[in-house]
Amino acid sequence: KPMASFGRLFPARRRTGLGLAVTASLAIGVGPRVCSLVAGPAMEAAAPARRAIVTGGSSGIGAATVRGLLDRGYRVFTTGRSNEALAKLQSEVAERRGPAASQEVLRTSVGDVAEEADVARQMQEALDFFGGDVDAAVLNAGCAAGRHLLEDLPVEAFDRVMRTNVRGVMLWTQAVLRVMKPQKRGQIVVTSSAAAMRACPTAAVYAASKFAVQGLVLSVRAELKGTGVKIGTVNPGAVATEWWLEEHRGGYSYSPDNELEKKEKLTFWNSMLSPQAVADAILSLVEQPASSNIESLVLDPSDFG
Template identity: 35%
Template sequence: MTQTVLITGCSTGFGEASARHFAERGWNVVATMRDPAAGRTLAQHRNILVTRLDVQDRDSITAAVALTLDRFGRIDALVNNAGFGLAGVFEETPRAKMIEQFDVNVFGLMDVTRAVLPTMRQQRRGTIVNISSGAGIIGLPMIALYTASKFAVEGFSESLSYELETVGIRVRIVEPGGVNTNFNTRMDAETRYAEPIADYEPFRSGAERLYDGLRANQAHADVAQVAESIYNATVDSSDRLRWLATEEVKPLAHARRETNEEAYMDTMRGYFRFPEPE
């Protein structure tokens, strides 16, 4: 029986690459996005159905799940990929942006998950893959709200895994590091919303230089590599929960998970040491 996967956020980046990766391996793929017009190229693939799903619009979630079941009769896997990142100083961030960050990255992911669970429970099988980030492993400067949202995804996914394994459903967390996608462009665009506070200027300048250097060093990171990790996490039959998807995140994951707190903080402050206040 051909398996079916529903993937959110497929207009670009990890979602688009994952849709192609699954389809090329014979899966039925429901590639969802806020504007289906952005998926015209994907829709040309015979295994891919493109439809609208906006994680902030619960009616669109319900409709996408119903269309999937009507067309294919089952949902074997869900890849919760849709998300965006806020970058900037926390104090400068309007409350509306704080809410939007969690509405998309956390509550939207939860709403889509809730929508597929009745079908997966009835099947007594299914896999939910939640796309986290290196920022879900470690706290990072200038992206406090994005980091907080990914920490929430990590905690939710781990807790949920214990509930769902009792009904035959597996949960996976995929943790990419820095990869050049349109996600980064959106993150940059989302910073242009507040008047800067002068007291933070030395920190801001230092952090921006640091991230510019990181982006330059990660220019060859491969979106296809992340798509392969997502696919491997989906089809793996073990109890493994977390999948590190890119090489550059592994040293930081090691520092966080395999050393003590003092060693971890020494490592992090070595990366992120900024000017002291005058």
């Protein structure tokens, strides 16, 4: 994977240090009682599960992020537009952990990130599920308009992209900040795009929406100085998600009967970033040390150039 998370690196060091301490104690003949004193505090009581919200968590980058958070011991509340896709994610977790346990660690909710009433309802659902604070929020939901020269772009497509990508991020950032600022802690990660930092011919509106998100996040970062709350973006290039093969959602499908087009599209697909690589980058922001405050991480495929 192109990037390892801080959350994997630092806990691994602590575990290694503990292992060396116990091994060294046994090697010099120190009894089990001393070893239990070395290891005891970490083993006596597990820390309370941390709590995270993920928007757009039903597939692709969002689903990979949900899995990563669950694997790290978080309880997760995730949103999406498809009840079927969210149910599939819940079933996957139930198969791994059991139905009862899956309900304890994962809650899903259908809604529109750009609808104020939906955001308010889902924020309350998340707080009820957590029974307390919110440690992290990953604002991942987004959409695109497919490939168009600007003069050919339907105005409805512009409105839809800006509504989801900009208004949706703004509404969820507002909702999360109203919880995190009184806590005086918390991490918000927004899935932006490398399109926020470069020209994107035939994807001008998508790029414009991500430039807007970048400006919003940078401004909010300045507002959050001294509050204990952090916000940053992860900016991936092309990612191999289902979206790319669903033209009606803004992706770029190929014609099944056109072998050359199919080969070209699948070659491009295989050169993309994986959803897991982007999720790892998101998790590195979520679990960054208290001493750091990452503004943006830009990810490109390894052969980008």
